[in-house]
Amino acid sequence: MTNSKALEKAISLSISEHPRLSEFDRLVYPVISRRAGGLSLGLNLNPDKKCSFRCVYCQVDRKQTKIELIPTIQQISNELKEWLTLIKNNRNQYKGHTLKDISIAGDGEPTSIDILPEVLELLVQFKKEYQQEQCKLVLFTNGTEIHRESIQKSLQQYFDNEGEVWFKLDFWDVNSLKKINRTRYSFDHIFNNLKQIGKQYPLVLQSCVFNWDDEYFDPQKYQTYITLLNQLIREQIKIKKVQLYTLSRVPAEIKATAWSDENMHMLGETIRKQVDVNLEVIYSKGKEL
Ligand code: SF4
Incomplete structure (x- = not known):
């Protein structure tokens, strides 16, 4: 050809x-x-x-x-x-x-x-x-x-x-990193890398949210994620944008499923109320409500 x-x-x-x-x-x-x-x-x-x-x-x-x-x-x-x-x-x-x-x-x-x-x-x-x-x-x-x-x-x-x-930031602590991203790298290693770069240059943080196993949408679960974002802001990490998105294609584990538009909207609003950050929410069909 x-x-x-x-x-x-x-x-x-x-x-x-x-x-x-x-x-x-x-x-x-x-x-x-x-x-x-x-x-x-x-x-x-x-x-x-x-x-x-x-x-x-x-x-x-x-x-x-x-x-x-x-x-x-x-x-x-x-x-x-x-x-x-x-x-x-x-x-x-x-x-x-x-x-x-x-x-x-x-x-x-x-x-x-x-x-x-x-x-x-x-x-x-x-x-x-x-x-x-x-x-x-x-x-x-x-x-x-x-x-x-x-x-x-x-x-x-x-x-x-x-x-x-x-920069991928789906996790909020040691356990969520292990459970979501399943890596041999430690939470501290990745989080320190994020902070080291973010102190010098503005980062886009990209966070995937989804249903997993029999755990469904739980706003409490993301309170720790919100705390982590606020910690980054307090430490003057430059955040250009946080992009929150859910699944739009078939994932590695079929137990992982996309959040509904309502849940995406709810978490987006919760973050906007508590974190002074430019937030973009991408719904499973790709649009922002
Ligand atoms: S989404 Fe896939 S390619 Fe991206 S970091 Fe995770 S395992 Fe690697």
């Missing part, structure tokens, strides 16, 4: 599919994203689907064959060039969608990938080279390895060029 035909096929995505990797073993994939408000170029640094978390709600399909492909900076650069050239030549659009961001949002945890600092630098370089001034850069992370010195060094330039870090 020619490159242009491959690109044509890869872009024919529906909003609900959100595929992570096309059938062409590509690391860069297009998606029409509600979060971005248009076309987003996703970058998958984890085609082997390895992650330092094992979230019960994870929507990465690990039953499908893993792709044994080690991302190289050369391959990422080549694929990004292809897409950015195509989009730039079409007045920053593809099929009527304007390019809004380039996001590192793969099938695992990007901070555990050695070349992440080079990738962040490459994104900044391409943003300038392809005159994508309005295009945001987004790094999704659970924060487990973001303390690495090489990553820290690349963050200033990244944030100076409309880079954002979306």
Whole structure:
């Protein structure tokens, strides 16, 4: 298949599919994203689907064959060039969608990938080279390895060029971290990483809420989460936004189910009353009431 035909096929995505990797073993994939408000170029640094978390709600399909492909900076650069050239030549659009961001949002945890600092630098370089001034850069992370010195060094330039870090914060204590995210990393390690980055740069905190097992919506459960948010604010951690969302696709554990719009609304209002923060609530159908 020619490159242009491959690109044509890869872009024919529906909003609900959100595929992570096309059938062409590509690391860069297009998606029409509600979060971005248009076309987003996703970058998958984890085609082997390895992650330092094992979230019960994870929507990465690990039953499908893993792709044994080690991302190289050369391959990422080549694929990004292809897409950015195509989009730039079409007045920053593809099929009527304007390019809004380039996001590192793969099938695992990007901070555990050695070349992440080079990738962040490459994104900044391409943003300038392809005159994508309005295009945001987004790094999704659970924060487990973001303390690495090489990553820290690349963050200033990244944030100076409309880079954002979306830091996962589903948990509120040791037990909830174990129960929801099922990781060998400690609560203190992750929380300290969050605070270390958040002291220097504004973070978007992304929190997934859902029904699990026979525990249903319990506002009391989230009081500790609210206390944690207030603790971060007291400690002058920079929070650009908190995004609260629920499941919209089939999760790893079928016992995890989406919260109703009413419960999302209720928790959103409870947070707004108690925490001085910019809060965005994403309902299971993707809209905010
Ligand atoms: S951190 Fe993300 S990719 Fe990893 S298990 Fe959790 S939801 Fe899945």
